[in-house]
Amino acid sequence: MVRNVKVLILGSGVIGVTSAYYLARAGHEVTVVDRQPEPALETSFANAGEVSPGYSSPWAGPGVPVKAIKWLLMKHGPLVIRPKVDPVMWVWLLKMLRNCTSARYAVNKSRMIPIAEYSRDCLRALRQDIGIQYDERSKGTLQLFRYQAQLDGTAEDIAVLKQYGVPYEVLNREGCIAAEPALASVKEKFVGGLRLPEDETGDCHMFTQALAKEAEKLGVRFMFNMSIDGIVTDASRVTGVATGGGLLRADAYVVALGSWSSRLVAPLGISLPVFPVKGYSITVPIKDASGAPESTVMDESYKVAITRLGNRIRVGGTAEISGYSDKLYAARRATLDHSVSDLFPRGGDLSKATFWSGLRPMTPDGPPVIGATRYANLHLNTGHGTLGWTMSCGSGQVLADMLSGKKPAIDTSDLTVNRYAHRFG
Template sequence: MRVIVLGAGIVGVTSAYQLAKAGHTVTVVDRQKGPALETSFANAGEVSFGYCSPWAAPGIPMKALRLLFMKHAPLILRPKIDGAMLSWLLKMLSNCTSERYALNKSRMLRLADYSRIALAALRNETAIEYDQRMQGTLQLFRTRAQLDASAKDVKALAADGIPYEVVDRDACARIEPALTYVRDKIVGGLLTPKDETGDCFKFTSALATKAEQLGVRFSWGAEIRGLDIEAARVRGVVTNGEMIPADAVVVALGSYSPLLLKCHGIKLPVYPVKGYSLTIPITDPSRAPESTIMDETYKIAITRLGDRIRVGGMAEISGYTNDLGLARRSTLEHSVMDLFPGGDVKEATFWSGLRPMTPDGTPTIGHTKIAGLFLNTGHGTLGWTMSSGSARVIADLVSGRKPEIDATDLAVSRYA
C-alpha cells in the first residue's frame, strides 16, 4: 500500500521504518528541513521503560497547586482564553483517581515494555549508535515523604513484572558514584535497571537514513494543508507543493495533530505541554552522572550523553508557545549543579519543545472513524521511550495484522 506518515520526529520516523519493513511504499512529510528538529531534538535523553507514569494521579490537584508556588517550580500554568486548554485540564482532573491511575499506568507500562523489546531488536538489526547506555534510571528522593509516596509506583511495577529496586542513600552513591559528594541531600531512590539513555536526535537521524535505504521518501519543507477525504475514506495529503495520493495516512504530528484532525470531526484531546532542556559539556567526569537521575523534587531528568549532560524537564502549560524563559533555565541549572557540578553551564545550550500530552498519559495509537486514517501521537514525555513499540503496533494495524500486544484501548475511540 501507499502510506504517508505525517511528521518526522522520533514517532514518525520509527513508524515509517517499520511500515517500509512491512512492505509498504512510504512517504514522510514534514515542514522542517530534516528529521527530529522539533520536540525530538533535545529531549531529556532517557528511555524510561520502568519510570513510566501518568501525570494524572490521586492527590495531584493539591500537589500541583503547591508546585506552582515553588521557587524553582516544575509546573508552570499560564491560563488564557483557550477552550482546548480548559477541556484538556478538566479531562486530566477526571483521571486523578486511584482506579483511573492504575488503568492508565498499566496501559503505559504495557506499551513501554513492548517498546523495550522492539528497541533492542531495532538496535541489533541496524547497529545504530546514539550515545546509548543501558544502566537504568535512578529516581532520586530528597525527602522521606517522597520515598513513602513512591509506594504506589512500586506496586504498579510489581504488578506488571517490571524490575525495580528501592535503595537507600548509600546504594544511590554506589549506583551513581558522583552522588557520594552530596549523599546528605538524599534519603533514597527507586532504581529501574532496564531503563536506557541515548540521544534521540542522533537516533532518529540515523534511523531516517536506514529508512531511506528501505525506499522511504522524505518530503522536507512541506507545509501540510489538509487531508483529501472522500466518502469517509482518506485519499491522500495536500501540501503546499503537491497532492500526494495514499491508501493510508498515519498522523504523527505530536501536539499539532488535533489541529489537523479537528476539521474532519475527530476530537483528539492532545495538548502541548512545554518542556525545557540544557545540554552541558562535561568538564569533570567524576562529578557527572553515569546514566539518568530523576530529581523528584524538581521533576527534572539529568542524563549522561557521551561527553555531555542533558538536563530536561518541567511542565509549562501555555499553549503553542516556544519562547525560552530565563527562569526556566535557572531551575535546570539549580537542579543539575546541586547534584552534579561536573559541567560548564556557561557553555550550555538552552532549548524548549512542545510535548503532546493526553489527559490520561497514554498515547493515541490506531484507527479513526475515517477509513485508512491512523493516529500515532500523544506520547507526552515518553515519545522516545514508546516510539519503537508504537511503530510496530501502527505498522501491524495498517497492514491489517493483529499487533503483538493488546492495542484496542490505545485508539482514540477510548475517549468516546
C-alpha cells in the same frame, strides 16, 4: 489491509520516523512529509534522553490536584500554567482532572506499561539488527529523594512496579552512590532512591536521524520543507493531503504530528484531545567525567531528569501549560541549572550550555493514541507526551502491524481515539 500499500506519513519526529521504518520493513511504499528541513528538529530534538518503561505513568493521578497547587507556589516548581483565552486548553485541563482518580489512574497506567515495555524490547532488537548508535547506555534510572518523606512515600509506586513485574531496587544513601559515584560529593543532599535497572538512555535526535537514513535504504522517501495544509476526504476515506507542494495521494495516511495532530484532524470531525505541554532542557558539555552522572538521575523534588549522553549532560524538566508558545523563559532554565549544579557541581560547564524547549503532545488520560479513525484509511500515532522516545519503536511496530493486517504483539484496542467516546475521555 494487504501488503505493499502506499503510505503517507505526516511528521518526521521520532514517532513518524519509527513508523516509516517499520512500515518500509514490512514491505510498504512509504513517504514522509514534514515542514522542517530534516528529521527530529522539534519535540524529538533535545528531550531528557530517557527510555523509561518503569516510569510510564499518567500525569493524571490521585493527589495530583493538591500537589499541583504546591508546585505552582515553588520557586523551582515543576509545573507552570500560563492562562490563555483558549477553550481547548481549559477543556483539556478539565478532562485531565477527571482522570485524577485511583480507578482511572489504574486503567490508564495499565494501557501505558505494555506499549512502553514492548517498545523497549523493539529498540533492543533494532540495535541488534542494524547496529544503530545514539549515545545509548543501559545503566538504569535512579529516582533520587532529598527527603525521608519522599522515600517513605514510595509504597504505592513499588506496588505498581511489582504488579507489572518491573525490576526495582530501593537504595539507601550508600546504594545511590554505588549506582552514581559522582553523588558521593553531595551525599548530605539526599537520603535514598528508587532505581529501575532495566531503563535505558540515549540521544533521541541522534537516533531519529540515524534511523531515517536506515529507512531511506529501505526505500522511504522524505519530503522536507513542505507545509501540511489540510487533509482532503470524501464521506468515508481520505483522498489526499494538501501540502505546499500540491496534493499528495496514497492508499493509507498516518498522522504523527505530535501536538499539531489534533489541529489537523479537527476539521474532519475527529475529536483528538492532544494538547501541548512544554518541556525545557539544557545540554551541558562535560568538563569532569568523574563528576557527571553515569545514566539518568531523577531529582524528585524538582521533577528534573539529569542524563548522561556521551560527552554531554542533558537536563530536562518542567511541565508548562501555555498553548503552542515556544518562548524560552529564563526562570525555567534557572530550575534546570539549580538541579544539575546542586547534585553534580563538578560535572558540566554551565557557561557553555544550550537552552531549548519542546512541545510534548499530551493526552488528558496519559496513554498515546495509536490506530484507526472513522476514516478507513486514516491512522493516528500521536499523544505520547513525555514518553515519545520511550514508546517510539513499539508504536511504530504496532502501527506497521495494523496496516499490514497483522495482529500486534500487544493488545492495542484501548489505544485508539475511540476511547474518548467514553465518559472519562
